[in-house]
Amino acid sequence: MKKFVISTSSFGIDNNPHIQQLLQKGLQVVSNPHKRRLTEDEAMTLLDDDVVGMIAGIEPLTERVLQSANNLKVISRCGTGMDSVDLVAAKQLGITVLNTPEAPAQAVAELTMGLMLSALRQICQTDQAVRTGEWPRTQGGLLAAQTVGVIGLGHIGRRVANLCHAFEANVIAHDPHISHVPTGVTSVSFDQLIATADIISLHVPYGPELHHVLNAQTVENMKPGAIVINAARGGLVDEEALAAALNTGKLRAAALDTFEQEPYQGPLLECSNIILSSHVGSLAKEARQNMEIEAAENLLRGLINAGLINDG
Numbered sequence: 001m002k003k004f005v006i007s008t009s010s011f012g013i014d015n016n017p018h019i020q021q022l023l024q025k026g027l028q029v030v031s032n033p034h035k036r037r038l039t040e041d042e043a044m045t046l047l048d049d050d051v052v053g054m055i056a057g058i059e060p061l062t063e064r065v066l067q068s069a070n071n072l073k074v075i076s077r078c079g080t081g082m083d084s085v086d087l088v089a090a091k092q093l094g095i096t097v098l099n100t101p102e103a104p105a106q107a108v109a110e111l112t113m114g115l116m117l118s119a120l121r122q123i124c125q126t127d128q129a130v131r132t133g134e135w136p137r138t139q140g141g142l143l144a145a146q147t148v149g150v151i152g153l154g155h156i157g158r159r160v161a162n163l164c165h166a167f168e169a170n171v172i173a174h175d176p177h178i179s180h181v182p183t184g185v186t187s188v189s190f191d192q193l194i195a196t197a198d199i200i201s202l203h204v205p206y207g208p209e210l211h212h213v214l215n216a217q218t219v220e221n222m223k224p225g226a227i228v229i230n231a232a233r234g235g236l237v238d239e240e241a242l243a244a245a246l247n248t249g250k251l252r253a254a255a256l257d258t259f260e261q262e263p264y265q266g267p268l269l270e271c272s273n274i275i276l277s278s279h280v281g282s283l284a285k286e287a288r289q290n291m292e293i294e295a296a297e298n299l300l301r302g303l304i305n306a307g308l309i310n311d312g
Contacts, residue, residue: 002308003028003050004299007043008057008078009035011292018296025309027053037262044068052308053299056085058279063089074302078295079282080104080155081233083206096306098298101155103291104282109159111281112201112231115255116164117143119227120199122253124275144168149197151190151213152232153178157203161185172197175204194218199227206233216241225252231281234259243267246274257281 004027006013013019013029023029030046032038038046038059047054047069054075061075063086075085077099090097118124121140129136148164150157153175164171165184172186174193181187194200200222204210214228215238222228228251230237239260245251246268255275256268268274282291304311 001028001050002026002052003030003048004053004055004303005030005032005046005051006055007032007038007046007059008055009037011055011078012289016293016296018293018300021300022053022296022303022309027309032057040065047072052306053303055295055299058084061085061090066090066093066095069095073306073308074098074299076100076295076299076302078291080108081205083233083235096302098295098302100291100294100298103294104287105155105159107284107287108156108231108281109163110284111257111277112156112160112203112229113163115229115231115257115275115277116148116199116201116227118275119229119253119255120146125272146170146198147172147196148199148201149173149188149193150185151175151193151200151202152204153181153185154203156232157201158182160201160203191221194221196223197226198223199229201229202232202236204232204236206235211235212238212241214238214242216244219245219250222251224250227252228254228256230255231257231277234262239266239268242274243271246271 004022006029009032034042040060040062043059043065049070052071052073056075056077061084066086066089072095075095075097080099080101082099085097087097120143122138126136126138144167147170150161150173153173161171161173161182172188172193173181174188174190213236219241242254246254253273257277258279262279303309
């Protein structure tokens with residue numbers, strides 16, 4: 001019997017019409033038994049010879065994993081990022097890889113805004129102080145008074161830029177792959193953005209060429225008291241360099257939702273001026289539902305196009 005794997009730690013099957021269509025066409029669903037991000041070996045175990053399709057999370061789908069999946073033809077990422085999939089190996093092996101770039105965009109953009117505002121107004125630190133009996137008169141900053149630098153103007157970055165503009169912030173952006181920027185946003189070079197932005201927010205996919213795009217040197221070139229936000233991908237930020245800059249006061253604050261190794265265990269845990277979030281950018285109820293439906297539809301269409309199931 002043909003199977004498809006759903007490797008995300010949670011996924012709503014019962015109310016997803018495209019999953020029901022796959023089941024009606026005789027496919028069997030295999031869920032993630034661990035309810036967490038899979039390792040390479042665990043992914044290989046699930047992708048046995050009966051598996052033809054996969055709705056993937058952020059587990060490492062390396063060349064080794066893909067080569068072991070003898071009959072896998074379609075990978076549908078439930079999310080935006082594709083860095084967890086070896087796309088070169090997938091192409092060589094004839095595996096179609098799809099994603100859902102639009103569905104989580106608003107959720108990630110809104111989380112980004114929450115992180116920005118929390119960092120500016122020190123909401124998390126104030127909450128903790130009140131819980132210990134203190135009554136701090138914390139003075140933060142206005143978003144309207146900041147220059148926000150958005151790195152990457154894709155589905156999420158454009159939303160963040162528009163939301164910041166709605167708060168009356170000055171918005172600058174860098175994205176060498178686009179020719180038009182949203183109204184009210186000024187396109188600048190990467191170096192200019194790093195040097196002039198009060199808040200720097202990352203919205204680019206991860207790749208080897210962007211490994212530690214924010215590193216010790218770029219942090220040194222930032223304005224004193226700048227704030228760094230990363231709700232994009234781990235690996236974009238040199239976490240050691242960020243921790244050092246937060247501890248010395250070079251940076252006022254930071255907020256991260258993604259890390260190189262997750263769950264995160266590292267020096268940023270000791271920094272009092274950082275907000276740490278557990279990679280929940282897309283985990284808004286409405287966005288998650290849209291993501292799951294879109295991912296299932298992508299898998300259904302991919303299997304039809306591959307000739308593995310009939311249309312209709």
